[in-house]
Amino acid sequence: MGGYFGVVSREDCVSDLFYGTDYHSHLGTRRGGLAVHNGGGCTRFIHDITNAQFRSKFEQDVLKLKGRMGIGVISDTEDQPLIIGSHLGNYAIVTVGRIANAAELVKKAYGLRSAHFSEMSGQEVNPTELVALYINQGSTFAEGIEIAQEAIAGSCSLLLLTDKGIYAARDKLGRTPIVLGQKEGAYAASMESCAFPNLGYETLRDLGPGEVVRLTAEGVETMTLPRSRCQICAFLWVYYGYPASTYEGINTEDARYRSGAALARRDPTPVDVVAGIPDSGTGHAIGYAMEKGVPFRRPFVKYTPTWSRSFMPQDQLTRDLVARMKIIPIKELIQNQRLLFCEDSIVRGTQLKDTVQRLYDYGAKEVHMRPACPPLIFGCKFLNFSRSKSELDLAGRRAIKEMEGQDGPPPPAYADPESDQHQAMVERIRHRLGLTTLQYQRLADLVGAIGLPKDQLCTYCWDGKE
Ligand code: SF4
Structure with a gap:
């Protein structure tokens, strides 16, 4: 599985990002990652969390981070967040889901000739880098996310950290949740709503299937409307969702x-x-x-x-x-x-x-x-x-x-x-x-x-x- 947390604030966001991401530790056991935008660009840390808790691995890094926007991830698979340079601008990206047709998408990408992958693990392409490559085909982030979502078989929910705020995009059938939270001067997007109460956030609403929003310190802007068909994973309530979390109310x-x-x-x-x-x-x-x-x-x-x-x-x-x-x-x-x-x-x-x-x-x-x-x-x-x-x-x-x-x-x-x-x-x-x-x-x-x-x-x- 995996989980994500993103926050945009008028003040420094690093503490909220650190603890908000930590509240997703039950969802993955391989990698943890944080990326923070400090006005000039993104700073990122990724650690192996196979044998140690997320907090103990990142407590020193957090002292070096400063910024008002950030995204974090707990991943059961690949290294994340990735920092991508593109014609849309530089951005950081985290994803959760499964790209069932990854091999086919990689083949199509190589057909573009100019495409390449730099985050190879053995023979395997990093799925988050693959998603980024499809996003980069859009003329805007929202359009690029739409292109990626249409191409992917399986599911992919994601957060993008850009110069202009955080894009939160739920997978097109809503298999994994994204919940929005708000407190004075800050907005957050989280897989687990249990990340909110102790950080002072109120739950605002769930994103709909396929919905894309952009979070800034001023509010939430809808970039792509939700689709009507939802297929949220019932296993969330059976096993892997955290007891204190609420999905779809x-x-x-x-x-x-x-x-x-x-x-x-x-x-x-x-x-x-x-x-x-x-x-x-x-x-x-x-x-x-x-x-x-x-x-x-x-x-x-x-x-x-x-x-x-x-x-x-x-x-x-x-x-x-x-x-x-x-x-x-x-x-x-x-x-x-x-x-x-x-x-x-x-x-x-x-x-x-x-x-x-x-x-x-x-x-x-x-x-x-x-x-x-x-x-x-x-x-x-x-x-x-x-x-x-x-x-x-x-x-x-x-x-x-x-x-x-x-x-x-x-x-x-x-x-x-x-x-x-x-x-x-x-x-x-x-x-x-x-x-x-x-x-x-x-x-x-x-x-x-x-x-x-x-x-x-x-x-x-x-x-x-x-
Ligand atoms: S209900 Fe089962 S098959 Fe469907 S998304 Fe959840 S884990 Fe996967």
């Missing part, structure tokens, strides 16, 4: 309570304790416990002093080890209990299987699992969303492959919770994980818990519908 934590309550309403299973797999299962579990009138407890606690962020080592073995080290079981709360856990989703299921075994080792009588979304059976094509990147690793796809005897697009019946195929798939996953019962959220209930009409949400992960 719907708060994440609140939606998770409704999601947990919906799970509880369909579930007659008698249990002693409801718990969440920390942290993203917690909101769903609170909603479940409140609806069912069963005590909410924490038989697993997260070791927050050193595992406070989602640290993502490159190799799977270390990742599994880190996942295990992060959460500590409490034997006294597990022994002889019928435990029901809410989890945001089951991806591969490998770590969950280990967790379930640990619960039995500590004396759990029963372990019931309630994922807050339906089985994942399609990998995300629209965002760089690491959880479901490799489609065939998904627990649901593995089960389907075993039943169908081959890979390939899953027959639609697997997405229908009433079908025999769906139930057989769930039973296989339950058996593999060693669970007493496994009951997934239904898509209609998840959509109801979020509260937007289904046709305004992307639900491709679960039903394969675009």
Whole structure:
């Protein structure tokens, strides 16, 4: 994934930029970057944040930065922000999304003959540089952004830091959010609205799909009107959105309570304790416990002093080890209990299987699992969303492959919770994980818990519908 924050102020903006960008640290684990316009041009810093938090990497740089406009990014992929010289003027750019047709766009760009790329990583073109190249084809920034958006398959939301303010552009189907905030003498654009309250900003509004605005210290100017069709990612409310953030007017934590309550309403299973797999299962579990009138407890606690962020080592073995080290079981709360856990989703299921075994080792009588979304059976094509990147690793796809005897697009019946195929798939996953019962959220209930009409949400992960 990734996240961005931009601010334009009558005063120095660096402190707001630093903390505002830091509030996106849960969205990426590879690179952090800041660019500040100081009147004469842009100054930029980029750091590897694989093994250290954004704040600790940038606290010295921030002392050297000064300016009234800036953009920042947490990136799960490439180095950003990039500083680009073009006929439109010099500017800095950050992007979040996934350019599914990057190879084709690179080929077309080489067809222009004069195009070149300077941010190569191995054989790979930096996707943000590719977007900039298409923006540079416009006669204005707004026109260039339009050209880039039309060319991109997938999605791309971006911020541009220019001499004349910050351009904020949401991807054309609104898969990722951009929220505008305001305080006396300053405007900000953010992926996460949770960046606003502690910096003194009030939320102004969400950008619409494909909308482009220009922020100056004086206000917000619409450069391109929003499109009518929206496909915002439903996974924001299930897993990766921050609980204190609100998108399209719907708060994440609140939606998770409704999601947990919906799970509880369909579930007659008698249990002693409801718990969440920390942290993203917690909101769903609170909603479940409140609806069912069963005590909410924490038989697993997260070791927050050193595992406070989602640290993502490159190799799977270390990742599994880190996942295990992060959460500590409490034997006294597990022994002889019928435990029901809410989890945001089951991806591969490998770590969950280990967790379930640990619960039995500590004396759990029963372990019931309630994922807050339906089985994942399609990998995300629209965002760089690491959880479901490799489609065939998904627990649901593995089960389907075993039943169908081959890979390939899953027959639609697997997405229908009433079908025999769906139930057989769930039973296989339950058996593999060693669970007493496994009951997934239904898509209609998840959509109801979020509260937007289904046709305004992307639900491709679960039903394969675009
Ligand atoms: S496919 Fe899934 S993760 Fe990707 S945008 Fe759609 S709902 Fe979100």
